[in-house]
Every structure is written in structure tokens, then in C-alpha cells.
Amino acid sequence: MPKPTIGLEVHVQLRTDSKMFCACPMEFGAEPNTRVCPVCLALPGSLPVLNRVALESTIALGLALHCHITPFSQFHRKNYFYPDLPKGYQISQYDLPLASDGYLTLPKESIAASFKKVGIIRVHMEEDTAKSIHGASLAHNVGYALLDFNRSGVPLLEVVSAPDLESPEEASAYLVELRAILRTLGISSGNMEEGALRCDVNISLDRGTRAEVKNLNSFRAVRKALEYEFQRQCERVERGEAVLLETRHWDEAKGVTIPGRSKEEAEDYRYFPEPDLLPLEIDVRWVEQVHRSLPELPEGRRERLASLGLHPSEAITLAHNPELACFFDGALEVGAPPKETANWLLGEVQRILHAGGKSLEETPLTPVRLAELLRLIQQGVISSKGGKALLEVMLTSDRPPAELVEALGLAQVSDPVQIRLWVQEAIAANPKQSEQYRQGKEALLAFFAGQVMKKSFGNANPELLDRILKEELQATA
Amino acid sequence: MPSLECLPSREAKGYQRKRKMINPLLMQPAHRVLPLLRAGEISSVELVRAALDWIAEADPDLGAFLYVAEARAMARAISIDKARHQGEEVGPLAGLPVALKDNMCQRDTPTTCGSRILEGFRSPYDATVVRKLEEAGAVILGKCNMDEFAMGSSTENSAFQQTRNPWDLERVPGGSSGGSAAAVTAGEVYLSLGSDTGGSIRQPASFCGLPGMKPTYGRVSRYGLVAFASSLDQIGAFARNIPDLALAMQTISGHDSLDSTSLPEAVPDYLGALQREPGALRVGVAKDQLALEGLSPSVRQIFEEAIAKLAGLGFLLEEVTLPHASYGLPTYYLIAPAECSANLARFDGIRYGLREEGRDLFDQYCRTRRQGFGAEVRRRIMVGTYALSAGYREAFYLKAQKVRTLIRQDFTEAFKRVDLIALPTTPTVAFRFGERTEDPLSMYMADLFTIPISLAGLPALSLPIDWIPPEEGEGPPMPVGMQLVGPAMAETRVLQAAYCYEKSSGLHDLIPSFVNDRKGLRFDPQQCSQIWGQI
Secondary structure, three states, X not given: OOOEEEEEEEEEEOOOOEOOOOOOEOOOXXXXXXXXOOOOOOOOOOOOOOOHHHHHHHHHHHHHOOOEEOOEEOOEEEEOOOOOOOOOEEXXXXXXXXEEEEEEEEOOOOOOOOOEEEEEEEXXXXXXXXXXXXXXXXXXXXXXXXXXXXXXXXXXXXXXXXXXXXXXXXXXXXXXXXXXHHHHHOOOOOOOOOOOEEEEEEEEEOOOOOEEEEEEOOHHHHHHHHHHHHHHHHHHXXXXXXXXXXXXXXXXXXXXXXXXXXXXXXXXXXXXXXXXXXOEEOOHHHHHHHHHOOOOOHHHHHHHHHXXXXXXXXXXXXXXXHHHHHHHHHXXXXXXXXXXXXXXXXXXXXXXXHHHOOOHHHOOOOHHHHHHHHHHHHOOOOOHHXXXXXXXXXXXXXXXXXXXXXXXXXXXXXXXXXXXXXXXXXXHHOHHHHHHHHOOOOOHHHHHHHHHHHHOOOOEOHHHHHHHHHHHHHHOO | OOOEXXXXXXXXXXXXXXXXXXXXXXXXXXXXXXXHHHHOOOOHHHHXXXXXXXXXXXXXXXXXXXXXXXXXXXXHHHHHHHHHHOOOOOOOOOOOEEEEEOOEOOOOEEOOOOOHHHOOOEEOOOOHHHHHHHHOOOEEEEEEOOOHHHOOOOOOOOOOOOOOEOOEXXXXXOOOXXXXXXXXXXXXXXXXXEEEOOOOOHHHHHHXXXXXXXOOOOOEOOOOEOOOOOOOOEEEEEOOOHHHHHHHHHHHEOOOOOOOOOOOOOOOOHHHHHOOOOOOOEEEEEHHHHOOOOOOHHHHHHHHHHHHHHHHOOOEEEEEOOOOHHHHHHHHHHHHHHHHHHHHHHOOOOOOOOOOOOOOHHHHHHHHHHHHOOHHHHHHHHHHHHHHOXXXXXXXXXXXXXXXXXXXHHHHHHOOOOOEEEEEOOOOOOOEOOOOOOOHHHHHHHHOOOHHHHXXXXXXXXXXXXXXXXXXXXXXXXXXXXXXXOOOOOHHHHHHHHHHHHHHHXXXXXEEHHHOOOOOOOEOHHHHHHHHHHO
């Protein structure tokens, strides 16, 4: 059975305030052709000026991927004609990418195969094209294309991995990890639906001739396309046919890849140094400064969280969700216990949010309040069950938890006299079950506990209840 | 004040039409009319009106302008007069008629670059030089003719019209900034801007008997200049004398955050520097350049006389060599086309300009660009595309870049020993229409001496050194220019040396008789305001 060899080329849209070479604001979903100027429309006479923030973001990603940051870099013109490319060339990088020779570490638990390092060949900067919207006019029986130049000149990073990935699952894990790094650095939304992350894959069998598949716009598409392409290449080989060096396109609807142009007749991009921009001299001190100000990255975060006693899958989930991780750390800062915090944050909080279709930022819940809730449980003021009820309310109300406990009557009853009274009532009301218990049907303990909880509206201290219940059932014998 | 001497110039056949007399004020240098404007002796409205009238009169014969912004210029003149009347700060060029080469963008104004592909295009924004001129108070009268996309040395490659040399209307004004040079020579405006990629300011300046300057690469912002070859293009100016030229360069130079290749250094006071003697500057004479094939013997002789004159003025002559400069032409004709092949890719008929519908997208591109671009532009795009193609890139484009470095080093070496280098501007005087259009290489030869300097990105100025009778055939004497080249950022030194020469030669006061039918007329500036009153 041949093994697939996979390499990914990921295009990342940076989340800067303005575009790569002009001052036009970046805004997803703005009215078409309203975020444009002479530069990004390529009007005659306009010139590019590099956005320094985009450059710094690239350096940050390069460092996060353990890359070498080149002290001297340059932009090149990549020449080709297409309506969405207003200058007739794309300003990109060619033989001097800003960052190269790094790696990304896949987490241990996300895939069965255990963790591995995936080589990063290069990270370079380039500008995005305009967006084409193709359509057809039924009235005139002709096709048409509309162009939205809001996207023209948006800064992009191209991240090229080494062909180190060996399964569609690994490719998927790589993308998830890369997105986590981008979000942790805060340089991209990493949102595939909005096109902030676009992926081309290269796949071959046992490092033979590769095919490139373009136009993959979701994690699912990446996995499905790789699975399909692996199958297709295997079948060709079985039939004794060679795999062709070609570019293929993923047809989402049909779930197949279809051939595009073959690489032999590929366009000659006639790269040459962009004379409108000065070569980049990257000051080592600047790189060091960016390095020092890097936030905790997913790789390190996973390790730290695991060392706090979190389950590896919890550590990974938090590391992949920088907002959640920050929330988690915030709760820990005010004294919340790590394991319980992770438990609640990833369990109950997510369940309720998911059911309500909301995000954490949209609720009044803060790390301090979650910590307070956990403390109330720990101190026995409320039961764990009461805690869940309280959390529901805390996600919509911004009243302090202690106040809510009172208002909702959630305080746990830990008075042994009261609990004993409920227990005695319950036994008296169910003589048959109490008899069966005494004859050895110990499972009925839960039945009596349930009866008492009903009476106490769920507020009876469960540990106390358990003890008193056993005592009373024995005593009636 | 010195008076102006009028030399005979030749009317073109079929163009011998009686013109109205020019307002003599229009033939004065800017430095003589600006004080009159400042003193209120004449108004900007009067001056602009006179210039517009003269353009209406002379330009049908001359063809310097592609577009005259009459209403806009008059409105601006009115507002400047008003501002001045109210005692507001109006700028050093306030009220002065000037012109732009038609590859510089001005808001709401046509910018064609002399090409069909941009016919009807109006720029929605101002080039930085336009903003600077307007801030200085200049009144832009219009856009001047040029070789299509600045590719050419005679302005014959304009898709729209010929521009004639005011000294001999049967000859070309040079190019590619031929319209800008002719407009200043013929009294249509006082100053004009041109762009120089391989000699497109210096060569027409030489052909038209004007001073013209290309500054150090990066000294003037290219923002809003439609690109031909980005690593070579520089905006510069034409004027009637060196102080005017210094004033124009002062106005347009300086750092611009919109042009990444713009130099950050502050602009020195060029005009102030002209008041000082440059001292005993060492002037390098490149004997190997003078031996180049193609340099006309009579031009060489005039150049050598000028060199001798420089020595007489106290300059120290030194022999220098520029061993790689003779490779300038082939180097330039790889690098410039390579860059233009990308720069002109945006003219695709998608967003603006000409669009020729086709069967499909590819066909539409082909038709649009075949219809829109002239033969020379298409030739250079093809040469450039070829030079950058896989398999040829190393042999052509990259090799040319290496030679460019060697040429630059030649100048660096030479400037270790001298302060300036003097060269002829052009191998010959202005040629006749059609003389070189059939043979592109003979046309390219017109930039033999200007191209190496462009490749090195150095400041250079051409100034008239004499008028000589044409070598063959009959006709009036034609101007010959000399180039003074400085090290990077040495504009001040170049201007000082040129001014020194100009003061001693007095040639700047010559005007072509084209501007007036009364041969040998002498303008007396003392009487300017009186004459004004009579008209």
C-alpha cells in the first residue's frame, strides 16, 4: 500500500488596519469597491508603499514557526494577466522570502500517530487580488464577471510546508495548528469561510510525481480532497498509469478533483525585482524586539497547561482557542483551581453557549465570576448541580454570583437536622422500598436520595445526605 | 537687464501662415515676470490670458499641447490675483503659466501619455509634482505632447500629433518630452515639466536650445507619473535660463511618503546657491565617449570649444574614462523594456481606457492592446517580455543589471577625481521628421550620451552651448547642448556650474523668430509694461 506525501501552501490574510501598499481600510463585508484608491485600483501613476505592520506580522509568524528571518529581502513582480489583478502583476516575493527553514509541531493527541515536526520551507508576503464574482445574464444569454477591488492589495502571507505530512488527518491537524498560531499572534482571523485562510495542497504517492489541488475553502474540503486524490492516484498506479504533474481543482459539489492546466504548460511569471519598492533591510534588533513581545504560543501553552494537570485534550483545546485560554488564565489568576476551571469552561460553559448559539464574549461571564462560582461550589455553598443552574443565569445576567445564589434559592442546605427530617419523611412515605433496601437492594439508595433532593429543591448537601440516608435506613431496620 | 536676441527660424512648408504678434512678456524668463506679478504691475489673469491666446495662435503650427485647460487656468489665475490682492501668501510661482508632460496626472484632467489606450481617461488624483506646483502658485495651462508612454526621442511616436521644433519647423523637437520643450521654447509657458528615463528631458532640451534638468533618481517624487521604466524614470524641468530651472527644480524636489524610492534628504536652496561662485571645480572630460561612433564632428567641435570655455572660466579640466558607458545603450534597451513590459500590463481594457471587445478574455486583451499601443510601445513590451522569460532572463535581464552596476561604478570611480563630468547631450542636432522612424536603432542613438547617466541615477543638466548650421541641406542654425553631470545629490553644483557658463555665454536670451514674424526683433524688458499696455 503506497503512502501519501502531502505538502500545504496556505494563504493567510493578515488583519491589519490598512492594506499592504496603500492606506485603504480593511473591512470584511464592506460595500463592493468602496475601500479603494489609485494604488489598489492600479490607476496610472500610482505607487506602492509597504505597510510596516504587515511586515512586522510576517516577522512574528516567522519567529513563531521557528524560521530564519532574513536580514535582506526583496519584493518581486509576478507577471500575469487576469481581470482581478489590476496591475497585471502581483507584488510578491521570489528568491528572498522574509522567513524560511522553520517548523511547526503537531500536538500529540490530535492525531493517532503521535506528535511530529512539520518543516516550514518559507513564509513570504504578497498582495491579494480583487474578488471576481462570475454570473450569467439569462436575459442576454451571456456570462459576466463582477470585480470587487476591496480585496485588492490586502496583505497575504504564503506559508509553504515541507512535504512532511502523511495523511489527510495530519494535513488537517497542521491547518488547525497553524490557525491557532495565527490567532494567538492576533495577526489573522484564520477564518476559512471568510477566505482569511486559503489552502492549496500538493500530494504524491511515496514522494513520486505530485498533483496540486487548488480552491480548498474549508477544513473539510482539504481532508476530502486529499482523501479523494490519494484514492485517485492509487487507482492510476494500480492500472499501471503514471500520476501526472498537474494542477487540479476541487469540485465541492461533486466531491471530486478535476484537472486544470498541466504544469508543463504553466505560465512563465517572469519574476523580476519590484523597482517601486526599496529592498528590505531587516534590523536584527527589530527582530529581537518582535521575538521578545511574542505571546505564549500554542506549543508552549499546551505544555504549561498539561503540567497544571489538565487532560492533554483539554490542553490542546485551550491552546487552539486563544480567547478561551486567556479566559482560563484569568480565572487561575484569581485563584480558581486549574482542573475544575478547564472542566467547567470547556464542558458546561461551552454546552450552554453552543445551545444558545452565542460566543463567550457576548455574555457577561468573566474569568473572575467563573472563579467565584467554582469557589461557591468548593465551599459547599452550592452543589455542583446548583452550580450548573447558576451558570445558566450567569451567562445572561451580570449580577454577582453570590447575589444570584440568594435570589434563585440555590444555596445548599447543609443543616443535618433539616436533612434528617427530609430523609425520615422520605422513608416513611416509601415503606415498600425501604423494606427492599434492607433486604439488600442497595441500589435503592439513589432512589431515596432523589426523593430528598426533590423535597429540598436540589439543594441538599449531597455528601451529608448520603451519610444521613444510610444511617436512617439502617436505623429503621 | 539684458535684452533678448531673436534668431531666424524656419517655418515648415505649408505652415507659412501669418500669426499675430506674441506678447513680448511671454518670451521673458520667469525671473523677470515674477517680480512684475508680485509688484502688481501685471495680473496673473492678464498673463495667463496672453499665454492662452498665444497658444491658440501658435500651437496649431507647433503642436506642443495635447490639452489646454483654458477655463481651469483662468479660474486659477483669478483666484491667485484675488489672494494676492487680499495680502495672502501666494507662493513663489504665483500666477506663472506652466505646463506638464502628458504622463503626469492632474485631477479631472485627461492624461493620455500620447497613447490611444488612454484616450478619454481622466485622472481622479493629482501627481505629487502637480500638488507642489499648485502649492507654489503656478498656473498649469495644460498637458504637452510626448512620445507614446515616453518611448522615443522625437515625439513622433505620439498617437495624436507631431510637435515641431520652434527653431526649424521641419525638424523634431526631440523626445520624449518634446511638447514640454517646444512649449517653453516658443513662449507658450515659462516653465514645463518633463520626465527623463534615458534622456527624455536632456535630449529635447538640447534640440530646442533650452536648459533642462534631470535630477538624481529619487529626488523628485514619481507619484502620479505614469511609469515607463520605474528604476530610471525621473521628473525634471525645462526653463529659459538656469535661475528659472533652479526655481522649478526647487519647487518640485523633496521627499514624498507616497513614493518609496523618494530620497529623504532635505532640498538645498538651489537659487540661493546660484549667488555663490562654485569655485575651481574639476570637470571630467570622457575622451573615450567623444570617440564613440555616431558623434557628429561638428557637434564634437562645438563641445570641445565649450570645454575650452569652461577652462577659461576657471574650471579645471581632467581626463576621465567611462569604460562601460558604451554598453549603456544595449543595457538600457533590456532593462527599460523589461520594466515597461510589467508597467504597461495594467492597460488591459478592464477598468479604464480603450477596450476592444473580443471573442473571449484573451482575445479582448490582444485586441485592446494591439489597437491601443503604437508600434514602438509594442516592440518594447515584446523585447522586455522576452528578456524576462524563463531561459532568457539570465542572459538578458540579469546580465544587463550587472552591466548597469559596472556603469554606475565607472561614474563612482570618475567622481573620486572630478566634481563634474561634461559630455555632449546628443550626438547630432535635431533631425528631420521621418528621418529615423524607419530604423529604431538610429532613433535609439539619439540617447547615446544621456543613457549611461540615467542608468547610474545621477543628476544631469543640458544647456545650450551654440547654434550651428545644419550639416546637410539648408535651414537655420540649430542648437547644440552640453551635459553637466554630477555625483548623486549634487544638483546644486551642477546648477552653479551651468549658471557660470550661461552668464558668460549669454545664449539663453536667444529666441526663435518663430515667435515673431519681425526678424531680428529685440525685446526690451524695460518697456515690457508699456508694450503690455498697448496690446
